[in-house]
Amino acid sequence: DAKTTQPPSMDCAEGRAANLPCNHSTISGNEYVYWYRQIHSQGPQYIIHGLKNNETNEMASLIITEDRKSSTLILPHATLRDTAVYYCIVRVAEYGGATNKLIFGTGTLLAVQP
Amino acid sequence: NAGVTQTPKFQVLKTGQSMTLQCAQDMNHEYMSWYRQDPGMGLRLIHYSVGAGITDQGEVPNGYNVSRSTTEDFPLRLLSAAPSQTSVYFCASKTGHATETQYFGPGTRLLVL
Numbered sequence: 001d002a003k004t005t006q007p008p009s010m011d012c013a014e015g016r017a018a019n020l021p022c023n024h025s026t027i028s029g030n031e032y033v034y035w036y037r038q039i040h041s042q043g044p045q046y047i048i049h050g051l052k053n054n055e056t057n058e059m060a061s062l063i064i065t066e067d068r069k070s071s072t073l074i075l076p077h078a079t080l081r082d083t084a085v086y087y088c089i090v091r092v093a094e095y096g097g098a099t100n101k102l103i104f105g106t107g108t109l110l111a112v113q114p
Numbered sequence: 115n116a117g118v119t120q121t122p123k124f125q126v127l128k129t130g131q132s133m134t135l136q137c138a139q140d141m142n143h144e145y146m147s148w149y150r151q152d153p154g155m156g157l158r159l160i161h162y163s164v165g166a167g168i169t170d171q172g173e174v175p176n177g178y179n180v181s182r183s184t185t186e187d188f189p190l191r192l193l194s195a196a197p198s199q200t201s202v203y204f205c206a207s208k209t210g211h212a213t214e215t216q217y218f219g220p221g222t223r224l225l226v227l
Binding site for chain 1: 149154155157202204216217218219221
């Protein structure tokens with residue numbers, strides 16, 4: 001699986017959009033980009049994933065560059081409850097087997113300020 | 115559905131003691147895994163299983179054993195606990211379909227003295 005690079009920490013004002021970047025310059029054509037987050041002392045929570053098109057769900061938007069070497073997770077209106085560590089993970093998506101395992105990095109600590 | 119459950123929530127062990135961390139899921143998921151998380155670090159994969167009777171090693175398997183006799187349960191065994199195994203342990207499960215999300219349990223906090 002391709003390696004990802006994220007800033008260790010970011011601040012965001014409550015109510016504003018939080019834009020979390022992730023570099024994955026060695027991503028290959030069959031690898032998806034996944035985002036999870038971990039609120040303090042809890043298990044990680046899935047947010048969103050995508051292959052090459054931009055994706056949006058009720059939690060966030062995922063913007064993937066055309067060359068797929070980087071992506072940005074957007075929380076459109078950050079709240080204090082969004083304070084968490086955000087993990088960007090790249091992995092091959094195939095049915096079954098070892099390709100299901102997620103390898104986490106150290107992520108970005110997003111601190112939403114009141 | 116209860117989702118992914120883990121027991122106990124907290125545990126204190128002495129060096130050399132053994133114990134089993136329990137993990138169960140009621141979603142009929144094929145894939146289950148164990149992670150550990152140490153302060154200031156991300157999650158590291160210990161062991162995983164792609165189905166009943168099948169297990170494999172992750173990034174940091176030493177000192178841990180697993181088995182998968184049923185689809186629902188995936189216990190993690192520490193045969194002889196060491197202080198280096200002080201950590202928070204998370205169990206996770208998902209279906210075998212590649213793009214399905216992984217669900218995590220609430221974690222077990224283990225202190226080895």
